[in-house]
Amino acid sequence: MTVTAMAAKLIDGKAIAEDIRKELKAEVEQLKAKYGKTPGLAVVLVGERKDSQTYVRNKKKACEEVGIVSYGTDLPETASEEEVLKVVADYNADPNVHGILVQLPLPKHIDEQRVLDAISIEKDVDGFHPLNIGALAMRGRDPLFVPCTPKGCLELLKRSGVQLSGKRAAVVGRSNIVGMPAALLLQREDATVTVIHSRTPDAQRICAEADIIIAACGKAEMVEGDWVKEGAAVIDVGINAVDDPSAKRGYRLVGDVNFAQAAERAECITPVPGGVGPMTIAMLLRNCVDGATRAFAAGH
Numbered sequence: 460m461t462v463t464a465m466a467a468k469l470i471d472g473k474a475i476a477e478d479i480r481k482e483l484k485a486e487v488e489q490l491k492a493k494y495g496k497t498p499g500l501a502v503v504l505v506g507e508r509k510d511s512q513t514y515v516r517n518k519k520k521a522c523e524e525v526g527i528v529s530y531g532t533d534l535p536e537t538a539s540e541e542e543v544l545k546v547v548a549d550y551n552a553d554p555n556v557h558g559i560l561v562q563l564p565l566p567k568h569i570d571e572q573r574v575l576d577a578i579s580i581e582k583d584v585d586g587f588h589p590l591n592i593g594a595l596a597m598r599g600r601d602p603l604f605v606p607c608t609p610k611g612c613l614e615l616l617k618r619s620g621v622q623l624s625g626k627r628a629a630v631v632g633r634s635n636i637v638g639m640p641a642a643l644l645l646q647r648e649d650a651t652v653t654v655i656h657s658r659t660p661d662a663q664r665i666c667a668e669a670d671i672i673i674a675a676c677g678k679a680e681m682v683e684g685d686w687v688k689e690g691a692a693v694i695d696v697g698i699n700a701v702d703d704p705s706a707k708r709g710y711r712l713v714g715d716v717n718f719a720q721a722a723e724r725a726e727c728i729t730p731v732p733g734g735v736g737p738m739t740i741a742m743l744l745r746n747c748v749d750g751a752t753r754a755f756a757a758g759h
């Protein structure tokens with residue numbers, strides 16, 4: 460095996476997310492001084508999934524750090540759809556709550572879209588409501604909230620000085636929560652966007668033409684070196700656990716990009732972990748502060 464030095468600049472999502480949290484902390488203090496009120500985020504967790512519990516704990520901790528008050532409702536795995544809808548309705552009506560996040564995935568017996576649709580669009584800090592997604596897709600319109608993960612991807616590109624206008628972008632994956640809104644955001648920045656998915660012939664060839672790649676297909680290391688054009692910017696959204704007997708926990712995390720291969724060709728690239736993940740949480744806090752700012756300005 461030949462060992463080649465990594466050519467790409469590393470995009471440090473952890474450090475950029477920390478910068479953003481500092482900015483938000485100052486904004487929250489200004490809001491308190493101006494209105495005498497504090498932004499609030501409500502997090503709804505249904506069931507006992509370990510990964511969801513960890514994410515929710517991290518979100519609440521991040522809120523605390525910037526001065527956002529967090530509210531939480533934990534329901535058992537067996538909770539009915541009506542019970543979840545009742546919790547959402549109560550937070551919709553609560554003037555201390557400016558953002559509502561229902562942790563996904565929900566248990567199978569609950570209609571996820573019905574619950575997301577019930578969140579007031581003024582408090583939809585995940586940006587998953589069809590009205591917010593619809594506005595994102597329209598020229599001349601601005602959604603109240605943009606989904607956190609794709610918003611974090613664009614923020615990483617902007618803060619790394621990557622030009623988007625007139626460039627070719629490839630988004631690998633077409634999920635409602637990442638791929639599709641990421642493609643819409645890139646298009647709004649005047650990039651020419653191709654969405655690659657499981658039925659795309661010649662995925663590698665198309666991806667290799669892109670100046671910007673956002674990989675969000677949920678398949679460990681699917682985007683290999685020859686998918687990456689020399690000098691491309693690569694944003695890796697994937698978080699996949701792969702068995703690794705030499706690791707402490709018996710597994711390690713890899714992205715949807717083969718990092719070592721891609722880093723030999725890319726101009727800049729995000730690591731996993733420490734790339735998009737921390738930005739997702741920073742953008743959630745950003746959205747929550749934006750929602751609170753709008754509510755306070757409207758006298759609520």
Ligand SMILES: Nc1nc(=O)c2c([nH]1)NC[C@@H]1CN(c3ccc(C(=O)N[C@@H](CCC(=O)O)C(=O)O)cc3)C=[N+]21
Nearest residue numbers: 560561562563564585607732733734735736737739740
């Ligand atoms: N309604 C809803 N909104 C979400 O935004 C949402 C959700 N449901 N369900 C689950 C996914 C996943 N997600 C992540 C957030 C932070 C990291 C993160 O901070 N990752 C770190 C640590 C990774 C680790 O060590 O596990 C990193 O990449 O460096 C990852 C993933 C938000 N999600």
